[in-house]
Each structure stands twice: as C-alpha cells, then as structure tokens.
Amino acid sequence: MTGYLDRIGAGLIIAHPEILDFDHLPEELVGREDLQEALASKFTTVGSPEGAARAVITGPVGSGKTVLAKTFCRDLRRHLSGKREINVAHVNCRNASTSMRVAQRILHQFDPGHPDRGLSMGELLMSLRKMLRRTSTHLIVVLDEVDHMLRRSGDELLYQLLRIDEDQEGKGTVSLILVSQEQVLDVLETAVLSKFGQSNHIRVPPYTVDGLEAIARQRAELALVPGTWNNGILRLVAERAGNSGDARRVIEYLSSAAERAEFRQDGHSEQAITVDDLHVVNDELATNTKQRLEIVDDLSAQGMLVLLAMCRRLRTEESMTMGDVERLYNVVCEEYEQRPKSHTTLWKHVKNIEQEGIVASRVATVPGGRGRTTHLSMPHFLPADLAQRLELLLPKRLARR
Ligand SMILES: Nc1ncnc2c1ncn2[C@@H]1O[C@H](COP(=O)(O)OP(=O)(O)OP(=O)(O)O)[C@@H](O)[C@H]1O
Ligand SMILES: [Mg+2]
Numbered sequence: 001m002t003g004y005l006d007r008i009g010a011g012l013i014i015a016h017p018e019i020l021d022f023d024h025l026p027e028e029l030v031g032r033e034d035l036q037e038a039l040a041s042k043f044t045t046v047g048s049p050e051g052a053a054r055a056v057i058t059g060p061v062g063s064g065k066t067v068l069a070k071t072f073c074r075d076l077r078r079h080l081s082g083k084r085e086i087n088v089a090h091v092n093c094r095n096a097s098t099s100m101r102v103a104q105r106i107l108h109q110f111d112p113g114h115p116d117r118g119l120s121m122g123e124l125l126m127s128l129r130k131m132l133r134r135t136s137t138h139l140i141v142v143l144d145e146v147d148h149m150l151r152r153s154g155d156e157l158l159y160q161l162l163r164i165d166e167d168q169e170g171k172g173t174v175s176l177i178l179v180s181q182e183q184v185l186d187v188l189e190t191a192v193l194s195k196f197g198q199s200n201h202i203r204v205p206p207y208t209v210d211g212l213e214a215i216a217r218q219r220a221e222l223a224l225v226p227g228t229w230n231n232g233i234l235r236l237v238a239e240r241a242g243n244s245g246d247a248r249r250v251i252e253y254l255s256s257a258a259e260r261a262e263f264r265q266d267g268h269s270e271q272a273i274t275v276d277d278l279h280v281v282n283d284e285l286a287t288n289t290k291q292r293l294e295i296v297d298d299l300s301a302q303g304m305l306v307l308l309a310m311c312r313r314l315r316t317e318e319s320m321t322m323g324d325v326e327r328l329y330n331v332v333c334e335e336y337e338q339r340p341k342s343h344t345t346l347w348k349h350v351k352n353i354e355q356e357g358i359v360a361s362r363v364a365t366v367p368g369g370r371g372r373t374t375h376l377s378m379p380h381f382l383p384a385d386l387a388q389r390l391e392l393l394l395p396k397r398l399a400r401r
Helices: 033-042 065-079 099-110 121-134 147-153 156-162 182-196 209-223 231-244 247-263 275-280 289-298 301-314 322-335 343-355 383-400
Strands: 054-059 086-092 138-144 174-181 201-203 360-365 372-377
Touching (some): 033 054, 033 201, 054 065, 054 182, 065 086, 065 138, 099 147, 099 156, 156 174, 174 182, 182 201, 231 247, 231 275, 247 275, 301 372, 322 372, 343 360
Parallel strands (some): 054 174, 086 138
Antiparallel strands (some): 360 372
C-alpha cells in the first residue's frame, strides 16, 4: 500500500528540486550587474598581496543581499586562484549572536577541527592570525545579519578584525563585508557606517516585478522539465510576489505551484503548471480570501459585468488583452441582457478594477505579433471564486436599477 507515494520522485515537472531551495547558490546572479560592479570596485586592491577591503551591504528582506555577498566571494576566489589564496568565512549572526560565537564560527569555517573551548576572544583571534599567516591566506569575513551581533555584543569584534594586522609583520590579511536588513540601519549608522566609510555602503533596492520574473525564469529553466511552464506562468508568479520585492517569495510560489502540478500527475492530467496550481498556493492573502472577496461588492453593475468577463478568461489563462476583455464582455452582456457600453467606458471600468487591486496590468508585446498592448492578470485572487460571487450578486444588482 505505498501507491500514494508513486508521485514522489517521479520528476515529471520538477527535474532538480534542490535548485528550488532557498539555499541553492545560483551560478549567475540575475539582473544585479550594477551591484556586483559596485561591490567589485571596493575590492580592487585585493588582487595585490597586501590589499584588503571592506563593504557594508544593506537592503530590504529578500532583495538578494546574502546571495550577492556569497556569489561575489565565490567568484572572486575563482578569479584570483593561482594569484592570491582567498578564504571565505560567511557567518550568519542570527544563529551566532554574541561576538564570541561569531569569532568561533569564523575560526571553524577556516579550520573545522580547531579547539575553541575555553579560549578567550584574544586567544581566538591570535589563533586566527597565526593560521592566516602560516598559510598566507587572505580571509574575507562576511558577517550576515550583523545587526544581531551588534545589538548583543556591540562592535568590538569588527575592530578587532580590522586591526588584526596591527601587531606585526602582516598586512591586508582580512577583508570584511557586513550585511544587514535596512530597517536596522540605525544600529549600523552610529556603530559602523561612519567608520567603515559611507562610500563603502552598497544599498540594495527591492526587486521590481520584472526582476522577480527574471529570477523565476532562471529557476524554472534550471529546475523544471522543459515544456512544463511558460512565460505567462512566470509573469503571474512574479506579479503575485510583486508587492513584496522579495525574491524568496517568487521562488516559493514557483516551487509550490510546481509541486502541486507534480503531485496531480496521473497520466491523464496536463503535464504542465496551470493557473490553478499557482492560485492554490497558500499565502497570507489566500488565507483571508473569503473576506477579501467582498472587494467586488462595491463595484457598479457595469463594473461587475466587466470583471465577470475577465474572471472567465483568467480561470484558465494567465493573462488577457483588452481585446479579449471586450469580446468576453459582449458575451456577458448578452447573457445578462444588457446593452454593452462603449469602448471608452469599458476602459474606465477596467482601470477602476485595477485601482482596486483586483487585477494587474502591464504593457507588453502581443504574443506572436508585433506592437504592444495591455495585458491584464489576476495575481491575488482566484478568478473562479470572484466569478462565483459576481454571479450571485449580479442579478440583484441589475434588478435594483
Ligand atoms: N538576483 C538574483 N538572482 C538569482 N537568485 C536570486 C537573486 N536574488 C535573490 N535570489 C535568491 O532569492 C533568495 C533570497 O535571496 P537572499 O537570501 O540573498 O535575500 P536577502 O536579501 O539576504 O534576504 P534577508 O534580508 O531575509 O536575509 C535566495 O534563494 C537567492 O538565491
Ligand atoms: Mg540574507
């Protein structure tokens, strides 16, 4: 009786699940060339034997700060291989919030077997210094979510690390990258930024919908079976995550939709991610959709007819054009025995529905054709649910007039 497990590991939709993991370190960073260059420009001296650098990276949640630092260190290490030995200690200070623990972690990433029990901070740093000298290695210390350590233990460790060479012969032994979310900039501001130099501060902006779409595309190309996804699905996933600007969300939505598509494979179902797979994805929006469905109650009767037309198409398609809206609106009007309004009025209703946040719009090229047109989609609602509510309300609303 293990038939219910058949679909686990079948890989009909998801070919490489590990790539949909948040911890997967992508080979290429998508759309962050300017930030990569900004960071690299702080590290120009690191190619020479005594060069060291420092940088502070801040930005909102999920804006790719950690992955920027990680890919940079990885790439730099490769780039300088044969020229200068680079080691990287990436420590997340959320899990090691005292400076003592952070120092232990740094040492351990460099030398996993190193005994640290009972050692004082001074002794830990002394060991680190000795090891670095012995192996003539340049160490890049990345203190991620550094605000946790700053709050608990202050900034002492930062200065100890920066002064690691002061004692004697060595120079340029350690580079330091601090990473933190933006809201805690106040902690950084007083403690660190002034001393680190404002020019070493790299501000990472939140992702736009286009940026999120590009990230979703990268993951889909690498993780999913070709032909099981299309551009419309990626766009919808990105629009859904759009408000947050958070890359983690877009990956999560893609991955849950793919999992659902995978799980419903039974030999008959479509072997591709559908709009439904995406809409079933649970998030805080979906949990209170019941109440949120009431958003349509305040629309005018005409607005409801327009929205109903849109829902019917968006139940199965990721997006639709104004031409589609107009065609389906005419059908809905016929069904409810209403005379269709003019093109301009229809357009106004669509804009109003968009302002309410029920649909999203963007201008893009016509699929398979030339020229540009408005594409409408419904990233935050289940079109079927809205349609049901509209069908319930419309007869009363029309009778009242
Ligand atoms: N430009 C990008 N290209 C490819 N993947 C990205 C990009 N930006 C972010 N990601 C992926 O999105 C996820 C979130 O990114 P990351 O962990 O770097 O965000 P963060 O800014 O450090 O978030 P937090 O503030 O929560 O620490 C990761 O899985 C990361 O690999
Ligand atoms: Mg992070």
